[in-house]
Amino acid sequence: MPRTDVPRDADPQLAARVRTELGTDTAGPLSVLEGGRSGLTYRIDAGALPLVIKAVPPGREPIGRNDVLRQSHVLSALAGSGLPVPAVVARSDEAPAWFAMEFAAGEASEPVLDPTGGADQVLSRLRMLAAARVLGALHAVPLDTLTAGITAAGGTPPEVSGPADELARWTRTMEAVPEDVRPGATALLDRLAASVPGPVAPVLVHGDFRLGNLLCVGTTPTALVDWEIWGLGDPRVDLGWFGVFTDGSLFPGVGSVVSGLSDPDELAEAYRAARGEDGGTADDMSWFHALGRLKMAAIMGHNLRRHREGRHHDPVQEQLPPTILALIASAAAILDGEPS
Structure with missing residues (x-):
């Protein structure tokens, strides 16, 4: 009788391709890595080396969050930069594409989205300061070095995106959300569109930079993850987004107000x-703090819409309307000159 307790590969075809590429037939089972959001995310142990595998879902086009190779190209370009990014060890562009990177030790948490507020508020504060330093170092990477690294890895550097482009992107997302879910959003969009700041020198923008996407051991960052919407653009986009996660009052019913952050x-x-420089990031930050709140409200509205349309059943999304309202109201208050 065959054993039933032997772990099986979550995707046997992908597992076979990974083992062939890595040159090993003794790797452990390919298992789903909980918490992965960028395409399909797995773990496999190749000898003593644990790896994370990101793959395009079968039958899907490598577009948007499913374009995992695009993520691998920027990670390869950052190798040797001193930044805490996982090393890419293999990639395959044969459909469905995938890549393998080192499995980094550590944990990631988002205190204001944790109903308990996080187990250690002092630790959370120190990690946030460490994260800010990581972001500064990320934005200091010379673009010519970065783009050369992306090209060498087989990728194509993207066009630079300015504040107006960023607003247009999230305007489209917000306008697809039913109006009853987003009262005040149209007026907010109009105000943001009427006051778009001028651009500053572009940098590598992570796009979803926050503590929840930074693995840490103690207070030491070990890996910045979830690169699905990285681009070349305005550094204030990352700063404004990071600032959203300093205020638990923006997440009523789904988060916590954490003192001491x-x-x-x-x-x-x-x-x-x-x-090592200001880079113009002190200018017009109120606009970017408001934009960050708009972005979060648009994302939550989009997720709620998908749930209600039956495209992704997740009853937890029904808790989001108060948070969407709070985010829109906070963004408007910032544009009125109130503290962010």
């Missing part, structure tokens, strides 16, 4: 110290 000004100071 760093505020956006303190994080900006740590960021600038690590970057």
Whole structure:
């Protein structure tokens, strides 16, 4: 009788391709890595070396979040930069494409989205300051070095995106959300469109930079993950988004107000110290703090819409309307001159 307790590969075809590429037939089972969001995310142990595998879902086009090779190209370009990014060890562009990167030790948490507020508020604050320093170092990477690395890895550097492009992207997302879910959003979009700041020198923008996407051991960052929407653009986009996660009052019913966390000004100071220059990031930050809140409201509205349309059943999404309202109201208040 065959054993039933032997772990099986979550995707036997992908597992076979990975083992062939890595040159080993003794790797452990390919298992789903909980928490992965960028395409399909797995773990496999190749000898003593645990790896993370990201793959395009079968039958899907490598577009958007499923374009995993695009993520691998920027990670390869950052190798040797001193930034905490996982090393890419293999990739395959044969459909469905996939790549393998080292499995980094550590944990990631987002205190304001944790109903308990996180187990250690002092640790959370220190990690946020460490994250700000990582962001400063990320934005200090020379673009010519970065683009050369992306090309060498087989990728194509993207066009630079300015503040207006970023607003247009999230305007489209927000306008697809039913109007009853987003009261006040149209007026907010109009105000943002009427006051778009001028661009500053472009940098590598992570796109979803926050503590929840930074693995840490203690207070030491070990890996910045989830690169699905990276681009070349305005550094203030990352700063404004990071600032959203300093205020638990923006997430009523789904998060926590955590005392003692760093505020956006303190994080900006740590960021600038690590970057080594201001880079214009002190200018027009109110607009970018408002944009960050709009972006989060649009994402939550999009997820709620998908649930209600039956495209992704997740009853937890029904808790989001108060948070969407709070985010829109906060963004409007920032544009009125109130503190972010």
